[in-house]
Amino acid sequence: MKFIDEFRDGEKAKPLIEEIHRLADRPIRLMEVCGTHTVSIARYGIRKILPETIDLVSGPGCPVCVTSNRDLDKAISLAQVPEAVILTFGDMVRVPGSFSTLAAERAKGRDVRVVYSPLDGLNMAEKEEKHPFIFLGVGFETTAPTVAATIQEAQKRNVKNFFVFSAHKTVPGALKTLLTSGELKLDGFLLPGHVSAITGSYPFAFLPRDFGLAAVISGFEPIDILQSILLLIRQVKNHQPRIEIQYRRGVQPQGNPRALEIMGQVFEPVDAEWRGLGRIPQSGLALRTEFSAMDAARVFDLPLPESKDPEGCRCGEVLRGILRPPECALFAKVCNPQNPIGPCMVSFEGSCAAAFKYET
Amino acid sequence: MKRNPEPNSTDDRILLAHGSGGEMSQDLIASIFMKAFRNPILDRLDDMAVLEMGGKRWAFTTDSYVVTPIFFPGGDIGKLAICGTVNDLSMSGARPLFLSAGFILEEGFPFRDLETIVASMQKTAEQAGVQIVTGDTKVVNRGGADRIFINTAGIGLIPEGVNISGANARAGDKVLISGSIGDHGIAILSSREGLEFSTSLTSDCAPLNDLVARMLEVSQDIHCLRDPTRGGLSSTLNELARQSQVAIWIEETRIPVKEEVRGACELLGLDPFILANEGKLIATVGPESAEKILKVMRIHPLGKGAAIIGEVREEPKAKVILRTSIGSTRIVDMLVGEPLPRIC
Numbered sequence: 001m002k003f004i005d006e007f008r009d010g011e012k013a014k015p016l017i018e019e020i021h022r023l024a025d026r027p028i029r030l031m032e033v034c035g036t037h038t039v040s041i042a043r044y045g046i047r048k049i050l051p052e053t054i055d056l057v058s059g060p061g062c063p064v065c066v067t068s069n070r071d072l073d074k075a076i077s078l079a080q081v082p083e084a085v086i087l088t089f090g091d092m093v094r095v096p097g098s099f100s101t102l103a104a105e106r107a108k109g110r111d112v113r114v115v116y117s118p119l120d121g122l123n124m125a126e127k128e129e130k131h132p133f134i135f136l137g138v139g140f141e142t143t144a145p146t147v148a149a150t151i152q153e154a155q156k157r158n159v160k161n162f163f164v165f166s167a168h169k170t171v172p173g174a175l176k177t178l179l180t181s182g183e184l185k186l187d188g189f190l191l192p193g194h195v196s197a198i199t200g201s202y203p204f205a206f207l208p209r210d211f212g213l214a215a216v217i218s219g220f221e222p223i224d225i226l227q228s229i230l231l232l233i234r235q236v237k238n239h240q241p242r243i244e245i246q247y248r249r250g251v252q253p254q255g256n257p258r259a260l261e262i263m264g265q266v267f268e269p270v271d272a273e274w275r276g277l278g279r280i281p282q283s284g285l286a287l288r289t290e291f292s293a294m295d296a297a298r299v300f301d302l303p304l305p306e307s308k309d310p311e312g313c314r315c316g317e318v319l320r321g322i323l324r325p326p327e328c329a330l331f332a333k334v335c336n337p338q339n340p341i342g343p344c345m346v347s348f349e350g351s352c353a354a355a356f357k358y359e360t
Numbered sequence: 361m362k363r364n365p366e367p368n369s370t371d372d373r374i375l376l377a378h379g380s381g382g383e384m385s386q387d388l389i390a391s392i393f394m395k396a397f398r399n400p401i402l403d404r405l406d407d408m409a410v411l412e413m414g415g416k417r418w419a420f421t422t423d424s425y426v427v428t429p430i431f432f433p434g435g436d437i438g439k440l441a442i443c444g445t446v447n448d449l450s451m452s453g454a455r456p457l458f459l460s461a462g463f464i465l466e467e468g469f470p471f472r473d474l475e476t477i478v479a480s481m482q483k484t485a486e487q488a489g490v491q492i493v494t495g496d497t498k499v500v501n502r503g504g505a506d507r508i509f510i511n512t513a514g515i516g517l518i519p520e521g522v523n524i525s526g527a528n529a530r531a532g533d534k535v536l537i538s539g540s541i542g543d544h545g546i547a548i549l550s551s552r553e554g555l556e557f558s559t560s561l562t563s564d565c566a567p568l569n570d571l572v573a574r575m576l577e578v579s580q581d582i583h584c585l586r587d588p589t590r591g592g593l594s595s596t597l598n599e600l601a602r603q604s605q606v607a608i609w610i611e612e613t614r615i616p617v618k619e620e621v622r623g624a625c626e627l628l629g630l631d632p633f634i635l636a637n638e639g640k641l642i643a644t645v646g647p648e649s650a651e652k653i654l655k656v657m658r659i660h661p662l663g664k665g666a667a668i669i670g671e672v673r674e675e676p677k678a679k680v681i682l683r684t685s686i687g688s689t690r691i692v693d694m695l696v697g698e699p700l701p702r703i704c
Contacts, residue, residue: 013686014687017686043684044685044686044688044690045689045690046686048690094377103377104373106375107373222684336696337383356693359691
């Protein structure tokens, strides 16, 4: 893990910061669309060392945050399936749906377990075969292949008590929707390194081509981000928008063909509801019919009251990049990580949580 | 912080996060325990009470241990139960003397495991120079507890002239840490069901009383001592900043983090600053004494990796500020939520 230090080195940062200051002689607005970038930018205080002309805004890059309340309600209600064990990544536990949270369900005695990998969940299901194990699949192209591989593995091992609730989403469609709306003026994108490691750079080609925007696929360490910002500024200033890969140690232009193949075998694109962005065609991933026996959405179809969004919560606008977290009237007043009103304040990757934790 | 006027049904029950040692634990203590038990000794909110009896000052503390798994790389629940209480006493500068031990056992718990745990407790007690002088055992129905819970309480004598409290940090103090952070948190995680990953890392679980005694031998200019257990470095520094109404400024590049811990954090998306430690201490000391104290810490086996990580300033009050590796600054907040339950 020595290689990480190289990208956190203060000495390496200095010339990059100087060069950015030298070049940034006019306002440039860049959006990052990955929660991990949002966190890194806040955690290393990157905004503070940039010139005022460089405006970094966060986009719809936190999978938990963009999940609609309807999907959250469905996921949380699965905890009420008799004998069920809910398997989830940690940051879903405290996200408020319309009526409850997984943490509250657990306090009432439901079995909610945090896992780091769906495969761990499958192993648990195999050991405790009397319980239905339901994995909550929330994530982008980064998570989907692992979940797909686990579903294939469950089928191979003939595990009958393992189910997946898929609220997976794909990123490029969301960016297109965001740009088509025209409500936000941008110069370029800091593109997600992990997502691109799977998809490659091709799905983002429309950004420079159709919208004339600069685009750099970036790593997650502070030096990565500074380098990427510098590349973006150069693209903007030279009027040469294109896709550059800064995160070369992680991303191939063609992506990861094997992961894409597995993903395609298990999931099919469907229309999906995004918080703040509405319904986006073909931007969700549902289990293909061959796997419907494992599809929690089909197997456990629970009746649900109408979902409602929390009053006054402006997570939708935050996710579209048109509202900064501190500009929301609830921010740090009634909404904080301890008592979150909206998902952007809960998830580790949420812009509001990052702003609250590191920047207030 | 203001509570949501319309609780979404999470507010009327205890959540795991209330036990995480972070913001929610603080809230629980303030809203329930402090309200009921209020008295001048408790109000100090240190890890131990300081009692004046017979012309001497005594440190008194208690702690319960519910860690899972009960055996982990570098220790077990028994060793932890002794170290934890010995360390809480030591953080007042006290010499720990006597401990109690209470056991809550689940029906069906193997004798052999109990013997192993008790032997480990005795060995650690000998190492720390304390005696277990009273105890209690309860057995509950299967399912009424998770195998074994241990409570220990302890009492120790505070040497004359020593005055250490979380409220004593002053502007100008240097902030010292006795070694690398996060070892315990990652060692526990690595051995948990569903998360097994291989690491050569072991818990840092150790009694710190001897290290504290050596530090006090060279200087009594030690203002605060605290062991960054649950909630990690972040929560402990925030507690000190709040109690003393000062700012604590630390430097990212000076904070020792082992590569294995850093790697695991990278993998699991965790922040080493919030990971638990069970054999580390943080001290704020007068600036003139800092080098002297650091030197004696580094000679001690439990302080080999000691470092000065920052300093205490006047402003901004009750906040912890980190100078990041790339030269910017940011707030270090107290842990919120429950990334790793039942680590101690």
